[in-house]
Amino acid sequence: MxxxxxxxxxxxxxxxxxxxxxxxxxxxxxxxxxxxxxxxxxxxxxxxxxxxxxxxxxxxxxxxxxxxxxxxxxxxxxxxxxxxxxxxxxxxxxxxxxxxxxxxxxxxxxxxxxxxxxxxxxxxxxxxxxxxxxxxxxxxxxxxxxxxxxxxxxxxxxxxxxxxxxxxxxxxxxxxxxxxxKVGTQIKLRRKENLVLLFFKEVSKYYKKERGVQFYANLLFITRKYLSKTVKQVTGKTPGFFIDEAVIKEAKMLLADPKLSISEIAQSLNFADQSTFGKFFKKQVGLAPTSFRI
Missing domain, CATH: 2.60.120.280 (Regulatory protein AraC)
Structure with a gap:
């Protein structure tokens, strides 16, 4: 068996x-x-x-x-x-x-x-x-x-x-x-879980434009330190991890489209230039964008 x-x-x-x-x-x-x-x-x-x-x-x-x-x-x-x-x-x-x-x-x-x-x-x-x-x-x-x-x-x-x-x-x-x-039953989230849920919602809306933890802390009217501590306690990961992860997932999807140049992808994800995007991508994935495409 x-x-x-x-x-x-x-x-x-x-x-x-x-x-x-x-x-x-x-x-x-x-x-x-x-x-x-x-x-x-x-x-x-x-x-x-x-x-x-x-x-x-x-x-x-x-x-x-x-x-x-x-x-x-x-x-x-x-x-x-x-x-x-x-x-x-x-x-x-x-x-x-x-x-x-x-x-x-x-x-x-x-x-x-x-x-x-x-x-x-x-x-x-x-x-x-x-x-x-x-x-x-x-x-x-x-x-x-x-x-x-x-x-x-x-x-x-x-x-x-x-x-x-x-x-x-x-x-x-x-x-x-x-x-x-669960219709008719109010979902009861503890404050910490609710805060993390709100954080994920904001990341899903703004990750293409904003990669700084402070930006999301400001949106939620809390300090960066409290956001980092809460997300870490609930998920075991830092806010920066989830922000970077969202950016990388989008970058991989865009790189799969041969019609888009790496410069265009960098611009769509709000990187200063292609070089900055390349360094970020390689740090996260271990490959340069051009190598990832092969």
């Missing part, structure tokens, strides 16, 4: 080590018999995002010492640093889930184009979301597809593209299910 990755059966260090064996820093696993896959009454603090869908049966668990009950047709979103402990599982329970590193999620840049995606990872009165039958079928299929080709030895010609696009689609469908089933 193929070895499965279980949040509940391994320490966070072991999970991260195992994630390294996959093509990307995420792993999908199915648990046909939860009694074999889950260690009861053994609290674990995760270092990664974990989302699982209960397909059959019921699971009783504690998240940050607060008790929850998930049944068939419900999914649970567990953020990094959460303390989780499974206390009971009904017979014949089944689940499918995905564990992924924050760095991998952030590298896709989904939070720039659609900042509301971050709301599904914010603290809620309950981490459990009920989903409809069609939504469950879609999420289950996407997770199984990700599991199917997320291995270094896969011979798929477009493995990287399929994986990143399928993962993005999973996040989109998850967010859609979240908002559809």
């Amino acid at each position: 193929e070895k499965e990755l279980s949040l509940f059966h391994q320490s966070s260090t072991a999970v991260l080590d195992e994630l390294d064996s996959f093509k990307f820093r995420f792993s999908v696993h199915e648990m046909q018999d939860l009694h074999e896959a889950v260690m009861l009454n053994s609290p674990i603090r995760s270092e990664f995002f974990y989302i699982f869908v209960v397909k059959a049966g019921e699971i009783y668990f504690k998240l940050n010492r607060k008790e929850y009950h998930a049944t068939a047709g419900e999914l649970c979103v567990i953020p990094p640093s959460a303390l989780i402990e499974v206390s009971a599982i009904l017979p014949k329970s089944e689940a499918i889930g995905i564990a992924f590193c924050p760095d991998f999620f952030l590298s896709l840049g989904l939070h720039y184009s659609h900042p509301q995606i971050l709301e599904i990872f914010a603290p809620e009165p309950s981490p459990i979301i009920a989903v409809g039958a069609d939504e469950l079928t879609t999420l289950d299929w996407l997770l199984k597809r990700l599991k199917q080709i997320n291995y270094p030895k896969s011979d798929h010609l477009f493995q990287e593209e399929v994986l990143t696009n399928t993962f993005s689609q999973f996040i989109y469908e998850l967010t859609q299910a979240y908002h559809r089933n």
Whole structure:
């Protein structure tokens, strides 16, 4: 039987080590018999995002010492640093889930184009979301597809593209299910998470013109020091990291268009000249823009 990755059966260090064996820093696993896959009454603090869908049966668990009950047709979103402990599982329970590193999620840049995606990872009165039958079928299929080709030895010609696009689609469908089933419920963000969400929204609007952290701090009416401290606490990264990341993603997309000269790209991203843009790009990517295009 193929070895499965279980949040509940391994320490966070072991999970991260195992994630390294996959093509990307995420792993999908199915648990046909939860009694074999889950260690009861053994609290674990995760270092990664974990989302699982209960397909059959019921699971009783504690998240940050607060008790929850998930049944068939419900999914649970567990953020990094959460303390989780499974206390009971009904017979014949089944689940499918995905564990992924924050760095991998952030590298896709989904939070720039659609900042509301971050709301599904914010603290809620309950981490459990009920989903409809069609939504469950879609999420289950996407997770199984990700599991199917997320291995270094896969011979798929477009493995990287399929994986990143399928993962993005999973996040989109998850967010859609979240908002559809949270209708009428006010999303309660803590001040820090709300500030980071606002920061991402501003970056998505102004990154082509403004790369300074102070600019975004001014927009949010806070000090640069407080913005830097808050973003670092919530995401583990600095504001400058996210600003540069947004610029690089746009630069790569523009460089893929052969009709655009590097000078035109530099100008569109508000760099003083082509040389300044080239130095910035090489520092971030490790290649000069001209080499990246080859």
